[in-house]
Amino acid sequence: MKRLYEASMEGSVAILNLLIQKDPLILSKISLTTFCETPLHISALLGHVDFTRQLLAHKPKGPQLAAELDLFKRAPLHLASAEGHAEIVQALLHENGSVCWFRDQDEKIPLHYAAMRGHIDVIILLVRAQPESILETLASGETVLHLAVQYNHLEALKLLVKSVGYDNDVFLNMKESDGGNTILHLAVMLNQIETIKYLLSIPGVRTAGISTTNQNQNDRTAYDMVELFHPRPRDIKIQSIFMEYYKARSFKNPQDINLKLASKHRKSTKLKLAATKARWWRKCTRKLKYKGDWVQDIHGSLMVVATVISTMTFQTAINPPGGVWQENNTSTIGDNTKDPNNNPFDCSEDNVCVAGTAVLARAWDYDYLKFMDYNTTAFLASLSVTLLLISGFPLKNKICMWFLSMAMCLSLTFMALTFLQGMFLVTPTSIEDSIYEMYKICFYTWIILLAMIGAHHTVRLLIWTVKKRRRQYFKRKAVLRRRTSLLFPA
Template sequence: MIDSLISAAKVGDIDLLYKLIQMQPYVLEHTDFMPFVDTPLHVAAAAGHASFATEIMRLKPSSVWKLNQCGLSPMHLALQNKHYRMVCRFVNINKDLVRVKGREGLTPLHIATQTGRTDLVAKFLSACPGSIEDVTVRSETALHIAVKYDQFKALEVLVGWLQRNCQRLAEDREKRVLNWQDEAGNTALHLSVLKGFPQAVRLLIDRNIDKKVKNFEDSTALDIVEINQTQAHCALIRNELVRGGALRGFSLANVPLLEEELRAKITFNERIPIYVTRLRKRISNDTRNALLVIAILFVTSTYEEALSPPGGVYQGEAMVMKMQTFFWFWSFNAWSFYLSILMICLLMPRGRISLIVTFSLSIFFGCYVFSKMVISPSLKLNTATAVMPCIFIVFYSWGSSIYIRLAKKLKMYGYRQKDALKFSRGNRW
């Protein structure tokens, strides 16, 4: 019965398949108990019988994930035997098949990149965007594979897709993939230099890649060129790296390790961003939205009062509001406005879009200050009106810069990728 099923798969005979099912309804179940086996789907995929393979996938969906004794799935076999139409049909039926891992952790995207099938690379990325983050057992991404096998066109497709992708957190994904390190700590840029691949070096340094990152030999890309400067292509690669702003490595003695940073006594400059970050994380999205609405109401009402204070401003040469009364009005109104602006800045989500909002907010802030200076009858109050926003901006910029530096240095007290990889080098599975 099993031999007949395999024979049907080899010739793609769907009628014979159903005759066998009528004789033995559980004929497709025998492969479930075997971890590595050539299923009828494997045989059909290797032979290129797309209709038979599609029918098997419909009747036995789990078989598409099975690996045979060589560590290959049906998708891998179809690629290996150059049945590209069948591969596209597989992807149309189930997009997640792009991420099925075979021998040595190779996915269909890795294989398409390795063989230079740029049409399939583009289709796989469009169908399953997350596949670009899949790595092999050597911690190699598709970018590493493209450089390793001198597939420059495939590398262009991969990098171009990263730049054009507009999904949520696409910018983080681009930076993460471009700067991913393999088991030797080499990024795609390191590997391009080691391979003597000037085209790849030129392509990568013009993208969002960290040119100062070091591999586990503590070498940057420029260090590798300096070590191998006797080779003919090194002068060209060195010029490209220098043009792109690459730097030589520096001594690890000057770089504090993560454990040393954590053992050090916490400073005042660190306490502020830590407190703000913890406070932001304790606030739910609903609470944040409610507080933003309240802060905006405060800002708009205080701005309206600055434009039209109680009783008006001047009537001839006399003031409607007495000087002492105006001073208290000015104080409460200004502090209410400044604190509301500060609340909006702290509650806004982080990201580049917030910069646009902050810029607009700063213009609004300037309009308020100008309005205050126009209605103020006292030179001292005019001076205070001009000085207070400057102090506010200086302190806010100081706190923001500390927050950004701390977040970059320790990633808010999470392990950095380089530290984690160095640790795992001695504790690898």
């Protein structure tokens, strides 16, 4: 294992292949070590492209390493994005694009680190993989635009603003919660002349620069910050930039602008609330996500359970509760022969109780039919699970996994109902009420448990469907935008 980590630092693919050849399970044993990170973290940090690709290529453990977290809750994609290793970022995104949403202990996603370091090519890859990740904010309310301004990466800021949209005034003027500053406030405070020029060239940001609805916690607009942070003659450059833009652009009265932007301020509050809800939703979906190959892990167990249920329900069908008639019977039984009303059986010369048929079917035909309905459904559902497992269908497909889970739940449910109905059939009338109460408790408890499990799998299927449709939508939109730019160049 020590040699594996040394190979990850050296980027030696030959040593990696040799170690895996000697011990095919070596990648699965990484979680048993005391190391804080995986070899994939190290190779992604140091930029060993070939070593990273070779690690990811080894199934099934290789792709799972892309979602592993280190001591600081950082995935390999965080490290590769921070260091600007674009090829490694592309390989990691190809294996697991959902890692774009993973937050480390500082609440940062990989895109935040790419913006902090100004890696343009990495930003392009991350935004293309998950376009909505650009709207993610930190716990302090800072957006990815705040980080680009703080670390003075103008080109990264331009790319991010273009990706968000120049007309997205609400996001471009979002405030961080610590000081209530927008990106224009920060640019003024940090004396970033070129950044100020660029931001004032955007109509939405320029308008908000003098709007009272975009004051920070000290009740100052970005325009007010110019006098506060740059009162000296040598800072006249920033003052002149503001005067140039606010006088040459034929602005309306600031009071009219404030009224116009009041609704945008309310939209900003709603956007923050929506972002918080989205963050909690992603945390919940991350908890629901199974880390590993679910089908591979439980394939054998499912086969055994389905076979056992099929055997039990088959035996119940041919050996029903109460047994079967041992011989043809044409008379009533016992002391009740003279009083048919006290005898549930209707055997007679004209209505023979045939040998081999169920005894209780002649006594309580309706209840017995319910029992057989439950038993037959459980039998067919368990056979469906077995058939699906041996059919060769791509079980890793989300829809097949959902169908497999629902078929197993259906099989277990109707097996439980068969048990309860059988218990009800063989219970004496004297204690029937007590058994019925137990029947109701068991039934409703099972229904609640089944609903929780069914909802869990259904929610996972819906999340997968929505994500897939959304990716297709953004992909089509990007293709359409690219074709439009080619047909109608600016």
